[in-house]
Amino acid sequence: MPFDNVIFRTSMTPFFYKSLGITKIRISDPNTEVLNALRGHRDIQVIVGVKDQDRAALAESEDAVKNWFSTNIEPYLADVNITVITIGNEVIPGPIGPHVFPVVQSLTSLLKSRNLL
Secondary structure (H helix, E strand, O other): OOHHOOOOOOOOHHHHHHHOOEEEEEEEOEEEEHHHOOOOOOOOEEEEEEHHHHHHHHHHHHHHHHHHHHHHHHHHOOOOOEEEEOOOOOOOOOOOOOOOOHHHHHHHHHHHOOOOO
């Protein structure tokens, strides 16, 4: 289990962050436990990452990006303050680096079409 998701395991997490004055968090993937715990706490800005293993498939088609977004982001938009979606962290240069730009293009197009960008 990645360390960055360990602290999110309870519904008390948003209150813990608020008590420390934390207003922004980053999760390395769209973890449903974390996102559900953050429902209703729109004062905490959330950065959500795309899993490394998902990037190649997302680079293949805009439909794959739409499906990923519909499954992993859209269900939370009404009550979680998702402010950024990261596509890659330290992946350029590298074997998955070429997948980043196509995913960025498709995701940008999708966000614009839904007036989210």
